[in-house]
Amino acid sequence: MYEKCYKSLEPLFTVISEDGLTKTTLSTAVPQTIYCFFFGEVFLYLISNALFCSTGDKWRSRRKMITPTFHFTILADFLEVMNKQANILVDNLEKHVDKEPFDCFLDIALCALDIICETAMGKNVGAQNNRDSEYVRAIYKMSDLIHHRQKSPWLWSNLMYPMFQEGREQTRNLKILHSFTDNVIAEKAREVENDTQQKDDFDDNCEQSVPKRRRAFLDMLLSTTDDEGNKLSYMDIREEVDTFMFEGHDTTAAAMNWAIYLLGCHPEAQNKVHRELDEVFGNCDRPVTMDDLKKLRYLECVVKEALRLFPSVPFFARTTSEDCHIRGFKIPKATEVIVIPYVLHREPEIFPDPEEFRPERFFPENSKGRHPYAYVPFSAGPRNCIGQRFAQMEEKAVLAIILRRFWVETSQEREGLGLVGELILRPNKGIWIQL
Numbered sequence: 001m002y003e004k005c006y007k008s009l010e011p012l013f014t015v016i017s018e019d020g021l022t023k024t025t026l027s028t029a030v031p032q033t034i035y036c037f038f039f040g041e042v043f044l045y046l047i048s049n050a051l052f053c054s055t056g057d058k059w060r061s062r063r064k065m066i067t068p069t070f071h072f073t074i075l076a077d078f079l080e081v082m083n084k085q086a087n088i089l090v091d092n093l094e095k096h097v098d099k100e101p102f103d104c105f106l107d108i109a110l111c112a113l114d115i116i117c118e119t120a121m122g123k124n125v126g127a128q129n130n131r132d133s134e135y136v137r138a139i140y141k142m143s144d145l146i147h148h149r150q151k152s153p154w155l156w157s158n159l160m161y162p163m164f165q166e167g168r169e170q171t172r173n174l175k176i177l178h179s180f181t182d183n184v185i186a187e188k189a190r191e192v193e194n195d196t197q198q199k200d201d202f203d204d205n206c207e208q209s210v211p212k213r214r215r216a217f218l219d220m221l222l223s224t225t226d227d228e229g230n231k232l233s234y235m236d237i238r239e240e241v242d243t244f245m246f247e248g249h250d251t252t253a254a255a256m257n258w259a260i261y262l263l264g265c266h267p268e269a270q271n272k273v274h275r276e277l278d279e280v281f282g283n284c285d286r287p288v289t290m291d292d293l294k295k296l297r298y299l300e301c302v303v304k305e306a307l308r309l310f311p312s313v314p315f316f317a318r319t320t321s322e323d324c325h326i327r328g329f330k331i332p333k334a335t336e337v338i339v340i341p342y343v344l345h346r347e348p349e350i351f352p353d354p355e356e357f358r359p360e361r362f363f364p365e366n367s368k369g370r371h372p373y374a375y376v377p378f379s380a381g382p383r384n385c386i387g388q389r390f391a392q393m394e395e396k397a398v399l400a401i402i403l404r405r406f407w408v409e410t411s412q413e414r415e416g417l418g419l420v421g422e423l424i425l426r427p428n429k430g431i432w433i434q435l
């Protein structure tokens, strides 16, 4: 089913059925940017030319340069960070055991922030134990400003925005964020140079090997080159790192919170997760390994089902690059198409009783033959989420560590969540659980 509506003089289509996606947007060979203020331009101040906001050849070249950064072996190194930060989280949550219900949203979000800072920049900002640091406050202030601006048409003009108090606050916070990232990049560039120097020295001595340092996304961005051998400039690198910080933190934080909420509402599903965790870990509190993650199949289905019901990115947009037809409608070139996973994922013919939380839907035998675009929490096609594997790994690792330590309960009704579908789908009233 499609809804046709008009935004000023520009045609705009809403896609809420999976087969509409095949011909139009996600599989298009010429991915176009989100060119609608509502979706993309609010980010332009922060990450003006980064992968997320770029188009055409620029996007293609950037995507090619950045894709190897998310290689399996590199992700495997990040598991150490995920274990460390999730252990800090569970230590912080310990004080709530057998006490009154509490809102866990920020605790989980700060853990996600620590994970992305350390994996993207190689910098431990310690947000979980110092939520009042200038950098952490600036990150959250920017998120608030972006969400507020998105809902306030009078703030949309780039020319006028700096004249409002919000615009001035944005400038102040951006300065904090950019100068932090600039310093980290400069520090990291010096480390890389020292490592190269040390390696040369060690090679000359031929006796010892250089001690191995865990690489961050930033290390790889500093050395990656395009087809002509050009490196990314400092500014390019800063934009990509800032994108990872925003795209890779709010999204996973929301997803983990939703999964915890749903398990708290469904003790029978949580029991299955606990049984699986017992089988894999027994009584041992060793760190989670890549092998363990492969074995946690039921938990994986929980993560998928939570993203079906509460996709962190509830809608996204594309601009069609050529004329096309969907179910008899002509969609002209340059139409803005809005894809709404929140609605797509509730198609009863594909997901019977769509409001029910049933991780078993994602068992291989139950997913066989399902339309590939019926479930798109990470979008699909060439412009899909580059951080998908990272996100799934983080979610499983952190949830496994939480659930190995605690049994989660909640009495919060879905109606009491205060669901807000801004750039990220979040519970306005928090996620209230008991441990």
Ligand code: HEM
Residues within 6 Å of the ligand: 034, 051, 052, 053, 063, 243, 244, 247, 248, 249, 251, 252, 255, 311, 312, 313, 316, 317, 376, 377, 378, 379, 382, 383, 384, 385, 386, 387, 388, 390, 391
């Ligand atoms: C549960 C977690 C996540 C979800 C649900 C998610 C979802 C998405 C979606 C739907 C898109 C397409 C958006 C659009 O086209 O408007 C996207 C793009 C993107 N995501 Fe994610 N994401 C997640 C985590 C991450 C992480 C952890 C990172 C980085 C570390 C990341 C980096 C990106 C980037 C760079 C893009 C732009 C890709 C491009 O335009 O080529 N995401 N994500």
